[in-house]
Amino acid sequence: MNCPLNGPRNISEFVWGGEVKPMPDETKLSDREWAEYVFLENNTAGVVREWWCHVPTSFWFIAERNTVTDEIVKTYPASEVFKARVDFAPKSERAKP
Structure with missing residues (x-):
């Protein structure tokens, strides 16, 4: 696989982390929806x-x-898709189930 930082590397050096999908608003999700x-x-x-x-x-x-x-x-680097960091709300401000 071609690593954007290190160039072509053996596939054994990589781990899969899941699909890229839009992040929901964590303040409006139940624990079940977040899971x-x-x-x-x-x-x-x-x-x-x-x-x-x-x-x-x-x-x-x-x-x-x-x-x-x-x-x-x-x-490609994640910075090509994600232009800003996400700040999470303190736990006390998150939605209750």
Whole structure:
């Protein structure tokens, strides 16, 4: 796989981190809805944007992978998609279940 930071590396150096999906407003979610966001995947057949980590450097990036053929189509830094950091509200301000 081509790591955007380190170049082409053996696939054994990477771990999959799940699908890239829009982050919901954590102040309006129940614990169940938050768990669904974190743990459930769409399992779409075709090209999907996914989080991957190059383990030796702990560098997280995005890969577009065809889930039918397992081909890595493209890799790029997460900064190309996410332009700002997300600040989480203090636990006392989050929605109650």
